[in-house]
Amino acid sequence: MKGIIKSLFSANARQKVLAFASLVLMIIVFTILSPNFFQMDNLISIMLSTAVTGLLGIAVTFVIITGGIDLSIGTLMTLTAVMAGVFIGYWDMPIWVGVLAAMASGALAGSVSGVLIAKLKLPPFIATMGIMMIAKGLSLVISGAKPIYFTKYEDYNAISNGSFIDFNNVIPGLVIPNAVVIFFGVGMIASIILNKTILGRYTFGIGSNEEAVRLSGVNVDRWKIAIYALAGAIVGIAGILISSRLNSAQPALGAGYELDAIAAAVIGGVSLSGGEGTILGTIIGAFIMSVLINGLRILSVPQEWQTVVSGLIVIFAVYMDILRRRK
Amino acid sequence: MAENLLVRIENLYKAFPGVQALKGAQFDLRAGEVHALMGENGAGKSTLMKVLAGIYQCDDGQIYLDGKPVEIHGPHGAQALGIGIIHQELNLMNHLTAAQNIFIGREKKGRSGLLLDEKAMNLAAAALLATLKVDVGPRTKIGDLTVAKQQMVEIAKALSYESRVLIMDEPTAALNDAEIDELFRIIGDLKAKGVGIVYISHKMDELKRISDRVTVMRDGESIGTLETAEATMDQVINMMVGRPLQPYVRSGDDSTLQPIALEVRGLNRGKVLKNIGFRVHQGEILGFAGLMGAGRTEVARAVFGADPIDSGEILIHGKKVKIKIPKNAVHAGIGYLSEDRKRFGLALGMDVQANTVMATLNRFLGLGTFLKTKAMALVSEKYIETLSIKTPNQAQKLKFLSGGNQQKVVIAKWLLRDCDVLFFDEPTRGIDVGAKFEIYKLLQELASQGKAVVMISSELPEILRLSHRIVVMCEGRITGELTAAEATQERIMHLATLRSK
Numbered sequence: 001m002k003g004i005i006k007s008l009f010s011a012n013a014r015q016k017v018l019a020f021a022s023l024v025l026m027i028i029v030f031t032i033l034s035p036n037f038f039q040m041d042n043l044i045s046i047m048l049s050t051a052v053t054g055l056l057g058i059a060v061t062f063v064i065i066t067g068g069i070d071l072s073i074g075t076l077m078t079l080t081a082v083m084a085g086v087f088i089g090y091w092d093m094p095i096w097v098g099v100l101a102a103m104a105s106g107a108l109a110g111s112v113s114g115v116l117i118a119k120l121k122l123p124p125f126i127a128t129m130g131i132m133m134i135a136k137g138l139s140l141v142i143s144g145a146k147p148i149y150f151t152k153y154e155d156y157n158a159i160s161n162g163s164f165i166d167f168n169n170v171i172p173g174l175v176i177p178n179a180v181v182i183f184f185g186v187g188m189i190a191s192i193i194l195n196k197t198i199l200g201r202y203t204f205g206i207g208s209n210e211e212a213v214r215l216s217g218v219n220v221d222r223w224k225i226a227i228y229a230l231a232g233a234i235v236g237i238a239g240i241l242i243s244s245r246l247n248s249a250q251p252a253l254g255a256g257y258e259l260d261a262i263a264a265a266v267i268g269g270v271s272l273s274g275g276e277g278t279i280l281g282t283i284i285g286a287f288i289m290s291v292l293i294n295g296l297r298i299l300s301v302p303q304e305w306q307t308v309v310s311g312l313i314v315i316f317a318v319y320m321d322i323l324r325r326r327k
Numbered sequence: 328m329a330e331n332l333l334v335r336i337e338n339l340y341k342a343f344p345g346v347q348a349l350k351g352a353q354f355d356l357r358a359g360e361v362h363a364l365m366g367e368n369g370a371g372k373s374t375l376m377k378v379l380a381g382i383y384q385c386d387d388g389q390i391y392l393d394g395k396p397v398e399i400h401g402p403h404g405a406q407a408l409g410i411g412i413i414h415q416e417l418n419l420m421n422h423l424t425a426a427q428n429i430f431i432g433r434e435k436k437g438r439s440g441l442l443l444d445e446k447a448m449n450l451a452a453a454a455l456l457a458t459l460k461v462d463v464g465p466r467t468k469i470g471d472l473t474v475a476k477q478q479m480v481e482i483a484k485a486l487s488y489e490s491r492v493l494i495m496d497e498p499t500a501a502l503n504d505a506e507i508d509e510l511f512r513i514i515g516d517l518k519a520k521g522v523g524i525v526y527i528s529h530k531m532d533e534l535k536r537i538s539d540r541v542t543v544m545r546d547g548e549s550i551g552t553l554e555t556a557e558a559t560m561d562q563v564i565n566m567m568v569g570r571p572l573q574p575y576v577r578s579g580d581d582s583t584l585q586p587i588a589l590e591v592r593g594l595n596r597g598k599v600l601k602n603i604g605f606r607v608h609q610g611e612i613l614g615f616a617g618l619m620g621a622g623r624t625e626v627a628r629a630v631f632g633a634d635p636i637d638s639g640e641i642l643i644h645g646k647k648v649k650i651k652i653p654k655n656a657v658h659a660g661i662g663y664l665s666e667d668r669k670r671f672g673l674a675l676g677m678d679v680q681a682n683t684v685m686a687t688l689n690r691f692l693g694l695g696t697f698l699k700t701k702a703m704a705l706v707s708e709k710y711i712e713t714l715s716i717k718t719p720n721q722a723q724k725l726k727f728l729s730g731g732n733q734q735k736v737v738i739a740k741w742l743l744r745d746c747d748v749l750f751f752d753e754p755t756r757g758i759d760v761g762a763k764f765e766i767y768k769l770l771q772e773l774a775s776q777g778k779a780v781v782m783i784s785s786e787l788p789e790i791l792r793l794s795h796r797i798v799v800m801c802e803g804r805i806t807g808e809l810t811a812a813e814a815t816q817e818r819i820m821h822l823a824t825l826r827s828k
Contacts, residue, residue, distance in 0.1 A: 196442045198434050201423075205431055208420035215382065215418050216432035216484075217403030275422035 016269055016281045018320065023288050030295035037298050040173030044180075046287075046294050051183035052077075052242050054286035056261035057268075058190045059234035061282045062227050064265055065194075067207040067274025068124035070228070071258050072113060072131035073235045078254030079135040080106040080239030085148030085249035088156060095155050103236035109135060110232020114225030136255060143251040150247050160244035179241045186237060191279040193230070203227055207274030263310070264289050267317040288313070332394065333358045333523040334379070334492055339388035341374055346727060348374040349385070350547040356492060356523040361514060363526045363534045363555065366544035367567055367731070367761045372527050373415070375544070376494045379525075380412035381405035403432070411485030415496040415527075415757060417477050421470035425463050426452035429484040455483045459513050473620065475506040482513060493517065494525045499533060500757055503618045503785060504820070511537055529758065530786075531560050543567055567761060583796070585609040587645065588779035589661070589748045591630060594639030599625050601803045603639070607748065607779040612770060614794030615783040617823045622803040623783045624666060627750040631656045631663040643748070657686065662746035664737050666753035666783070672737040673725050680707040680721040683739045710739035714769065731762030738769060748779045755789065767793060787816050801825050 031038040056073045063070040083105045088098035109131060116127035150156040160179040167174040194200035202223045205213040214220045243249045266272065267288055268281030292313060296306045334356040341349040349371045356362050364372045377383045379390065381399040389396055392408055399405050405412075419428050426449045435451070437444040452465035461479040469477055478498060485493055495514075499507050514524060514537060526538055534541060534555060542552040543566040550566045585608040594603035600622055607613045615623045628634045630641060632650040641648055641659075648659045656663070665672045673682055684691055684703050693699045707721045714735045718728055725733055734754060741749060751770065755763045770793060774780050784790050790797055797809045799822035807822035 192442070196445075198436070198443060201427065201431070201434055201443060204422055205420050205427075208422040209418065212418035212420055212428075213431060215402050215414070217401065217406050218432040275420070 016278060016284065019268055019281060019284045019288065019317070023284055023291065026288065026291050026295065030291070030298070034295070034298045037295060040171070042294065042298070044173075044175070044177065046290050047180045047183075048177055048245070049294070050286050050290040051179045052238050052245075053257060053260045053264055053289060054183050054283055055186060055234055055238035055241065056257055057264035057282040057286045058187060058279055059231040059238070060258070060261050061265045061268075061270050061277055061279060062190075062194065062203055063124070063231050064262070064270050064272060065203050065207045065274060065277045066224065066227055067210070068117065068224075068228075069262070069272075070110075070113065070128045070231055071125065072109070072128040072135055073231070073238075073261055074254045074257035074259075075132050075136040075139065076106060076109050076232065076235045076254075077239040077242065077257060078139045078249075078251060079109065079142075080236040081243035081249040081254075082139045082143045082148060082251055084240055084243055085150070086142060088153060089148050089150060089249075095153060095159075099159070099240055102240055103233045106236025106239065107229045107233040110235070111225050111229035113232070114228030117228065118221035118224040132255075132258070139251040139254070143249065145251060147251065148249040150243070150249075156244055157247050158244075160241050179245060182237065182241065186234065187279055187283050190234070194279055199223065199226060199230070204275060207276075260289060260310075261286075263314045266314060266321075269321065271321070285317075331358050332356070333392070335391040335394075336375070336379065337389050337391070339375060339378060339390075340386045341371075341378060341383060342386055343727070348547055349378070349388075351388070352544065352547060353549040354525075354542055356525060358491070358523050359518050359521045360539040361518060361524045361526050361537050363528065363538035363541045364544065365528070365534070365541055365563060365567060366550075367729070370544040370567070371547040372544055373496060374547075376412065376496060376525060376527065379405070379492075380410055380494060382412075406488045406490075409489055409491040410494070411488050411490035411492070412494040413478070413481045413485055413496065413498060415500060417474070417481055419469045419477055419481060422468065424466050424468055425456070425472070425480045425483075426465035428469055428480060429455065429465075429487055431484075433487075451487075452483070455487055456480075459483055459486070459516075461509075474501040475503070475509075475619070478502070478510075479513075486517075490522065492523050492525070494527075496527045497529070497757060498526070499528065499530065501619065501785075507533070529763070531563070532788075545569060564761070583608055583611070585611065585777075588643070589630075589781075590642040590645075591626075592640040592642070594626070594629055594641075595637045596625065596629055596634060597637065599803050600629060600636070603629075603805055605798050605805065605808070607781055609747075609777045609779055610774050611795045612774050612780045612782055612793050614790040614797040615781060615800065616787065616790050616797055616819045617800035619785065621800040621823065623800050624752055625803070626800070627663055627752055627781070627783060631661060631750065633663070657744065657746075660745070660747040661750070662741035662744060662748070663750045664734075664741060664752060664754060666756060668733055668737050672740075673733060675726040676724060678722045678724050679711065679716065679718050679728070679736055680704060682725055682736050683707045683710055683721075683743065686740050687743045706743065707739075710742070714739055715765070729762075731758040731766070734758060734762075734766065735769075738766075742773075746778070748781070749773065750781045750783070752783045753785065754782065755784070755786070763789075787819060790814075790819070791816070799823050 036042060056077065059073055060070050080102045084098055084102035087093045087101045088095055093101065113128050113131050116122045117124050160177060162178050163175045164178065165176040165181060194203060202213060202218060206220060206224065210220060264285035265277065265282045268285030270277030270282060289310060292310060293306050296309060332355050336352065336354040339349050339352045352371060352375050354375060366372050374383065378385045381402045381404050390399060397408060399408065429452045430448045435444045435447045436442065449465040456463050459479060459482060463472065463476050463480060469480065498510060502510060517524060528534060538555045540552055541555050541558055541563060543550045543563060545567060587606045588609045590606040592604050594600055603626055617623050625634065629636045632653045632655050641650055643659045650656045650659065680703055684706065691699045691703050704721065711718060711721060716735045717732050725736060755766050758766065770780055770782065782793060791814055795811055797814050797819065798805055799807045799819055801823050806825040809818060
């Protein structure tokens, strides 16, 4: 018990506790300010919108812990959605095959970033910025700049919007969409990978002291590529969720999501200098972002100002982190 | 050869851009011996050992292990052959625990083969640390340990590979006397188990205590091997530098007759510094002695404005000055040469000239913001000459210079700033004997030119040899002040361990 309490107040956990406390505080404030906020359908819509940024946040968490950055995740999400459209809509693959293929294309793109960074020694910022632009262009080229619709395939829409957790009889309105379940499922698996597997160990190791890991006889380049590929695969899941929710792959969507995802990770205590971070923290960070946007919208704050407030929150969160580190 | 040679290295060559680091180097190691490797910085010791540990690949030459020729491909290959290395700059991951660091690259997995078996690793690490009789928990984060403890973890890590050959590159550089005793006990245990140890160090007294044989290197070549018991210090030093050294004798002048250059009163900073007060006179070398973590570096950083202080006064030439940031300190004529010159003192990727003028760039501004290249070249040439910095030219990047020469560039940088008060934090850390003497001479000269020199050092002989007066610290307090005449190792150690109740 003492150990648990102590670990809650350890430096890394403190940021999480702080983030969680501010999330709860925000929910309370919005509930007081607007009767429409704490309604089941609104809460579910918050969770739905968190699912996509949250998944991207999880993907980028791995990369940031290695001391890198991935700017490509937003447009790569679009590209994987378009690829799902090609596999399922154009080539008539079975849905589950199309889904796996879309994830694989995400992983492939991620490993290209990884090779650029590990083998060609490009700075992660530049390498992934290049991939970001390439993915954006390819999405438009492949789709012919038009949305690809999945209307023929009802099951595809169900991936995100269907629900196998349906408590409507118990609490009216409590129907949890699959997208949210998938989000939390991926979060759990990602957390296990990060904390309990060798890939996770090297993720932290590389971010903490890459040279030390290399001198211990670890093939750092290979693991880096694997980490970027894993991030790409998670981005693929996000691409499937967003296209399934919209029932279409929108080739112009996606740019800008990467910044929300990075913000979520940073708010959740992932250190941009590498070596520190948790999946739970990133998920809390993603919720903070979407609760804020949702709450401000309900209070009829103009969208322009919502963006300004998000920016302030990011700066505030990082400053808190710096204060904590200084001690 | 009839004896049981564990390692034999023959005719090793290795070149780096601009430097031929090894020119036919020779070395051998027996099982169960400590073989010291000496030489000035840049002599090629570290390069030789990095080739043995698989970090560098040699251009030419052959390594034999148990009499059989081996090719060592990368650190992993060296580990597989039972060769472990403990680097001078510790190679640990601060964010990971001791156990996680020990098993990096060879993580134990659970039955599924997917998940890591943290419990097994913690147990194994605890057992390893216990055989070394080291008091470190396997779950402790490396970043929370002292340098000495971190090093013990590195040793445990190297041993976990079942290493038969253990290379230690200046293992005592950051340790205090008690910690060194502890390290030597461990080395003794390893010897008894038949491990061959290569011991790189610059400290003669240590080699006498611990090593069986000494091999001296100079300019990438092996000069000769001696039995330690028969070797005299002068002999070794002669082999290292190729010429006899003039030992320095301190002048007996009373330095406190000179005017006070710097006075510090009632300096406090959290729990780190408590009521620090001292003065340094012009032309005086004031030694700061104490154990690691006693707060000596913190005093220098506080005076220099690098860390915020809670209270305290700083007077330069009797006038109160406000120092909030390092810029204020520099303007007041205070220079600080960090113990970690690579992190805080130098831009390693830039050349000698750029580093020399870095703190005085304003002076080299011509029309508009253009730099006066000619003037910079002249000044940098002057310091290369007066400090005898060994570099092919001033366009050489700092990372290709040896530690001693890097240190001289830092000194040049501050000399150019015309500082009246200079803080030297461990000025000879990682610097070989020959260059050490040169640095001593330099400190001496600075003092005789009227500069006030504050020298923080963990090496007592160095403190005793150079200081006019010695301030001793323990746990953030000044526990005593001794004149050169009063000071002995015993008295300093007594004050350095004078803990408050």
